[in-house]
Amino acid sequence: MAVAEGVGSPIAPAELTWALIMSASRHLPTYASNLSKGVWQQSGSLGLGRVLQGLTLGIWGYGKIGQRIARYAEAFGMRVLVWGREPSLQLAQEQGFEAAASKDDFFKTADIVSLHLRLNPATMACVTEQDLALMKADSLLVNTSRAELIEDGALYRQLKAHPTKRAAVDVFSHEPATLDNEPLLALPNALCSPHLGYVERNSYELYFRIAFENVLAFAQGQPQNLVHVDI
Numbered sequence: 001m002a003v004a005e006g007v008g009s010p011i012a013p014a015e016l017t018w019a020l021i022m023s024a025s026r027h028l029p030t031y032a033s034n035l036s037k038g039v040w041q042q043s044g045s046l047g048l049g050r051v052l053q054g055l056t057l058g059i060w061g062y063g064k065i066g067q068r069i070a071r072y073a074e075a076f077g078m079r080v081l082v083w084g085r086e087p088s089l090q091l092a093q094e095q096g097f098e099a100a101a102s103k104d105d106f107f108k109t110a111d112i113v114s115l116h117l118r119l120n121p122a123t124m125a126c127v128t129e130q131d132l133a134l135m136k137a138d139s140l141l142v143n144t145s146r147a148e149l150i151e152d153g154a155l156y157r158q159l160k161a162h163p164t165k166r167a168a169v170d171v172f173s174h175e176p177a178t179l180d181n182e183p184l185l186a187l188p189n190a191l192c193s194p195h196l197g198y199v200e201r202n203s204y205e206l207y208f209r210i211a212f213e214n215v216l217a218f219a220q221g222q223p224q225n226l227v228h229v230d231i
C-alpha cells in the first residue's frame with residue numbers, strides 16, 4: 001500500500017497559541033461569559049488580568065511554531081527564554097533569544113511556559129509534576145502541542161491544588177474531551193479549546209488541496225509525497 005502525506009502550516013496553530021495566551025492572561029472567556037449573563041466586569045475567582053509586556057515567556061521546543069511564538073512575544077515586549085535540545089538552544093541564541101541554563105531554571109523563571117515539542121518516545125511525559133510545581137504562583141502553562149507531553153494527571157493536580165496557577169490547553173489525552181473524560185474542563189483556572197490549532201479555513205484548504213493532488217497524482221501514475229511504499 002502506498003501512503004502519501006499531506007502538508008501542514010504552522011501559522012494557524014501559532015496564532016491560536018497566541019490567542020490562548022492573550023485570552024488567558026486577560027481572563028477574556030470568563031469576563032465575556034459573565035457579561036452574557038448580565039454581569040459587568042467580573043472574572044470571579046480569577047481576579048484582574050495582566051499585560052504580557054515585561055513578562056518572561058518560556059518556549060520549550062524551538063521548531064516551526066515555537067519560533068513564531070518567540071517573534072510574537074518579542075513584538076509584545078516580552079523576554080523570551082527557550083528550552084530544548086542543544087541545536088534548538090543554539091538557533092534561538094543566534095536569533096537573539098535567551099537559552100535557559102537548565103530545565104529547573106526554565107520552569108522557575110518563566111511567567112508563561114508554552115510547549116512546542118513533537119510527541120515521541122523521548123518527549124512523552126517530559127513535563128513532570130515537579131516541573132509544574134516549580135512554576136510561579138501566578139504562572140500560565142500553555143499546551144497546544146500534545147497532552148501526553150505532560151505527565152498524566154499532573155496539570156490537573158497542580159491547578160486544583162494551586163488556584164492562582166493557570167493553564168490554557170488545546171489538546172487532550174482523550175479527544176473529543178468531555179466533562180466525563182477530562183477533569184480540566186471543570187476547572188476555573190483552565191482555559192480549554194477543542195483542538196482548534198489547525199481548525200481554520202486556510203489550513204483546511206491547504207490540507208484538502210494537497211490530499212486531492214496526492215490522489216490525482218497517484219491515479220496518473222506519478223505518485224507524490226509518498227512516505228511508505230509496499231507496506
Ligand SMILES: NC(=O)c1ccc[n+]([C@@H]2O[C@H](COP(=O)([O-])OP(=O)(O)OC[C@H]3O[C@@H](n4cnc5c(N)ncnc54)[C@H](O)[C@@H]3O)[C@@H](O)[C@H]2O)c1
Nearest residue numbers: 013061062063064065066116117118119122144145197198
Ligand atoms: N493544536 C493543533 O491543532 C496543532 C497544530 C499543528 C501542530 N501541533 C503540534 O505542535 C507541536 C509543534 O509543531 P511544529 O510544527 O512546531 O513542529 P516542529 O517539528 O517544527 O518542531 C518540533 C520541535 O520539537 C523538538 N523535539 C522533537 N523531539 C525532541 C526531543 N526528543 N527532545 C527535545 N526536543 C524535541 C524539535 O527539536 C523541534 O524544535 C507538535 O506537537 C504538533 O503536533 C498542534
Ligand SMILES: O=C(O)[C@H](O)CO
Nearest residue numbers: 008144145195197198
Ligand atoms: O499536529 C497537528 O498537525 C494537529 O494537532 C492536527 O493533528
